[in-house]
Each structure stands twice: as C-alpha cells, then as structure tokens.
Amino acid sequence: MPELLADIISILGGTLRLATPLILCAMAGLISERSGVIDIGLEGKLLAGAFAAAAVAYLAGTTTAAQIGGEDGHWIGLDAETLASILNSAAPWLGLVAAIIVSVAFALIHGFACITHRGEQIISGVAINILAAGLTVVVGHALFAKGGVTPDLTSGQTFGAVTLPGAETIGTVPILGPLYEKLLSGQNLLVYVALFAVVIVSFLLYRTTFGLRLRAVGEAPAAVDTAGISVPWLRYRALIIAGTLCGIAGAYLSTGHGAGFEREMSAGKGFIALAAMIFGNWRPGMALLACLLFGFLDTVGPRLQGLELPLIGEAPVALIPVLPYIFTVILLAGFFGRATPPRALGTPYVKEH
C-alpha cells in the first residue's frame, strides 16, 4: 500500500512539474488569443525566456567583487563586495526578470507587426520561433563559447523547492499526510506561480473591466472601438501579459525544473501549450485541465516502456508524446465537443473613417 501511494505521488508530482511550463504558456496564448491575436510564437518566447533566465542567472551568480572593480563602486553607493553578494544571491530573480523582459520584447515585435502594421499573425509567429531558435544559440555561444549551451547552474542560481508550513508534522498523518508533504508541498516555487497564474488570468478575464474589454475585442473589435476604447492598446496589453507569462515559463525550464540552458530546450512545449489552450476551448480552467492531462501523458509515457499490453503487444511508448496533438486534431474536427475560437481571431482591426 505505501508503495502504491508513493507511486501515485511520484506520478502526480511529475505531472505537475511537466505541466507547469504548459500551464504558463497556455495562459499566455489564451490571453493573447482572447484579444484576437493568434500566438503561435509561444514556443519562441518560451525558448528565448529560458535562455535569458539561465544566462543572466549564471552571469549574476558568478559575478565577483573583482569584476565589479574598485573599492568604491560609488555609482549606487555600495562597495563592490556588497554589490557582488547582492547579485549572487539575487541571481535566479535577476534571471527571471531578464526572461520576462526578453519574452515581452518578442511579444512587442509580434504586436508591432500584427497590431500596428496589420501583418499576418501566423507569419510573425513563425518568424519569432525561428529568430528565437537562432538568437539563443548565437548569443549563447558568443557569451559562453559552449556551442549555445549555458554553463550548469548551481543551486544558488536556480529556484528551489518550497516547503509549505507544517509539511513535516502533517506528513505523519496516513495517506493524506504524504500527499500534502510530498505533492502539495515541496514543489518548485515557479510551479506555484503557474497555478496562481491560472487564478489571476481567470480573475482578470471574467471579473475585471479590463477582462471584459479584452474578451470583447477578440469577438467584436468594432464595438469596442465604437465605445471609445483603443483596440490596439488593449491588444498590446494582452501581448505584454502573454510575454510575461512565457518569460516565467522559460525561467522555469532553465532555472527551476532544469539548471542551465540547452539549445532547442523548449522542445515543442509551446506548441503543446497551444494545443492545450485549444483543447480547453480558450478557457483558463479547461486549459489547466488539458495541460495537466498532457503533463500526465508525458510522465506516464516513459514508465510504460517495455510494458506488454493485451492484443497490442509492447506498448508503443514512442507514440505517447504524440497523443496531445492527436486529441487536439480530433477535437478541432468537431467529432466530440466543439472548439470555438474568438470570432475576431487572426483578423487585424482596421479603424473605419
């Protein structure tokens, strides 16, 4: 019995950890697309964010007083020693900020092309993905001369696990105790941020004026415009939020779940998040469930290696990562349920004169 419980906890924990970047990116895509802007650049922003986080966390984490130079370091009134120790201890946070800045910058390029210049949103998204794949390696190699990989990060340069209050005491309670101690508690800080982001996004969309306008601009931008509200500014804000969320997701990949950046480390997660968003019918709660489902498939897949199934023979484990995409296509085909995208999705708004 305890073994089964341990297995369940380990699978659910894995699900949560693998779903985290999906959740953040799906929320990003959702905000962007509810405002009417297609975002297939999630993948690129995630990758760029992951690189920025790891690079800055490493640089900040390894800064020494000698590098800052001088005894005085007078420009902010701190001596080099103190400044270096601040940089060292704030490394993961500085990485996170860098990830958000870079990811938002990409989102703004998307906005500049699609909102300001009414360019094709798909093409802009493709450009962002390719640019991110190229720039992360080019800049990474220029900085660290390791072929696009950042040096491994130490634990001080990454986000650690968070122990929720009373985890150890409650952990002694049978069944529920371990669930609290090992599943709810002890996850990476950014895992909690991701779950919190779902709450924030839902609240923002359904409980604020901004959310109401955001949803309206994705359905009938002309109506929003008639009400005297700026369509471009609303959409830009949506893209900035999306960029922020993708940046956090990137930081999670390289400084939370992992410890360092590798080329192509996003590995299609941005696209799975896109699938999850569609699967969740552009709704936060449903998208969260879809992300958890896809994270679950990802966790369980490798465990089924070599398992003999009746009739089929050996489990086709290699095909399990493909299931999210197949599910999404079936859903899009409308054979069960129906995917209903925002009505104005993908069409640039042209103000009438």
Place this chain on the structure above:
Amino acid sequence: MTPLPRWVEVGIVPLINLTLALIVAGLVIAMVGEDPFQAVWIMIKGVYEIPGSFGYTLYYATNYIFAGLAVAVAFQAMLFNIGGEGQAMLGGLGIALVCLALDPYLPGFLVILLAIGGAALFGALWALIPGWLQAYRGSHIVITTIMFNFIASGLLVWLLGGILMSDGQGSPQSRFFAEAAWMPRIHDILGALGIQTAKSPLNFSIVIAALACVGVWVLIWRTKFGYALRAMGHSEPAAEYAGIPVRRMIVVAMLISGGLAGCMALNIILGDQHKLVLNFSAGYGFTGIAVALMGRNHPVGIVMAGLLFGALTQGGTELDFEFTSITREMVLVVQGLIILFSGALAHMFVPWLIRIFANRTMGHA
C-alpha cells in the same frame, strides 16, 4: 491592391525589406563582436570559392524550392500550409517504404521512379487530412498542420526505433538503400558526360524541382483549376457564388501542396542520406514560408529566393568554420529576420512609398 507602380511593388518593396533584415542581422553579428562586412565577404566566398560549395548551394536551394512551392500553391487559395515539415517527413517515409521493400528485386531506375511517386503520395496524404478538416469541418488549417508536424515526427521516431530500424544498429535509422536506387548525383552524371566537377550532394532532384516549378506555373496560371484557385484566394464567397466547388478545391490544393513538400525528401533522403533518418526536414518546411513570401508565390520568384536561401545556408556553414564566435545558427537569425521583415512587416514602408510614387504617377496621368 496598393496604388504603387508594379516595378516598385515587385522590385523595390522586397528589396527594402531584405535590406532591413540584413542590416539587423549585421547588427547581431556586430553585437557578438565580429565584423559584419567581413562576415558577408566570407559568406560570399563560401558560395563560390571552395570546390563543391556551389553544388552545396544548389542542393540546399532544391530543398527551399520544393518547400517554397508547397507553401505557394496552398497560399494561392489563402491557405497556410505550415505543415511542410511533417509532409516532408512522410515523403521520406514513402521513399523508404518503396526502397526497403523493392530495391532487392527491381532495377534501380524503376525503384527511383516508384520512390518519387511514394514521396509525392505520402506527402500529399499527410496534407489531405488537414485539408479535408479545413474544408468540411472548419478546423483551422494552421493549427492542424502544426499538430501534424509533431504527429509525423512521433511516427518516424516510433517506426525508426522499431520495425524500420536497421539490424545491428542502435540508432534510429533505416538500412541503406541499394546503391542502384540512389538518386544520381550531378557530378556523377556530368562525369559520365566527360565534364569534371567537384563532389557535392547535389543530385537529380534539382531537375525534378525545376520541372515542378514549370508544372506549378502551368497549373496556377494556365489552367482552369489554377484560375479557380486564384479566384478563391481573392474572395472565397465570390468564388463560391461563381460556382467554384470551394471545398473540393481546398482539398486538392492541399494535396498538391503536400505532394510538393513530400518531394523535398527526394533531395535529402534519396539524393543524399540514402537511408531514412530522423528530423531530416530540419526546418526547411518553415523556411519555405519565407521563400514563398520573398518569391511572391510565383515559381520564378521562388527559384530566386530559393537560390538566395541556399547561398545563405552554405555561406552560414562557412561562417561557422571561419569565426569562433559565430555558429551556423546565424543563418536561422537571418531567415527569421527575413520572414519578419518581408512577411509580417511587408507593408511597413508601403504608405511611405505611396507618398513618393503616387505624385509621380499622377504627374504622368
């Protein structure tokens, strides 16, 4: 659409956009601490100076031409086929199935002919489902083709890790095809004619690509089907009103598009690798979008853009050799910038150009 003289629209606008992309790429090179002008010089030298490098350029260009044609045909009907990657992978699978099954029994040229059919057929079928779903179920073709890229990739991982894996090898690839069934290399063909050229992976597929260009031109601009397709691209409701079977046209356009993307595998798998491997499409399917955009969806433009991208890719490999601080991914940066500036931001300068040229045209009138 725009009130610009045609030569400005076809010549000046793409040139400005390309220049901007290259300037930004130059800034990136300067940022990583190298001299952009020297980089350009090395890339240019990389295309003509080293023996065989011109062959490499044409080899890469062949991929880009197939990918660009695939995007362009679908785009004539305002369909975004960004599933070129997956369709190329399936094309490779089609080739592999033909070769692995038949190369011990049939003469080489027959296997090659069947493999060409296999590549086109499998690529087309992989585009059929998203096309059909778009036409009859209203599923967004961009999303379904993205999903199909990943499904194709998973399918190949599964097959090459299992039943198609060559015996005695731990890595996910098929056995080599019989040598008689390899697509003939151009330097071998020329050698047989008594012309000595440097060795390169350039193979007969480039001739097939050229034929495909002619075929696409005839199809789009010289047939009733092409006329209907272009009419659809201008206005779907109008086309429907004119009695064009829009849904069937979408499916057929996607079949042709997928078939062209599948043919990319002829160049890579049958022409160069001679075995089925993973991830051989290497992003060509996506870059095809840039090629089609720059080539304005016309075969002549696509050939020119394909050559440019081929040269960029070959030159990028040279950058990798010459500079320690630049990797070949610089080519991706350039490609991304070109897609951004000549695709998404294509009309950034149009209002500005209209102001310059509209006066002149009025003066003439």
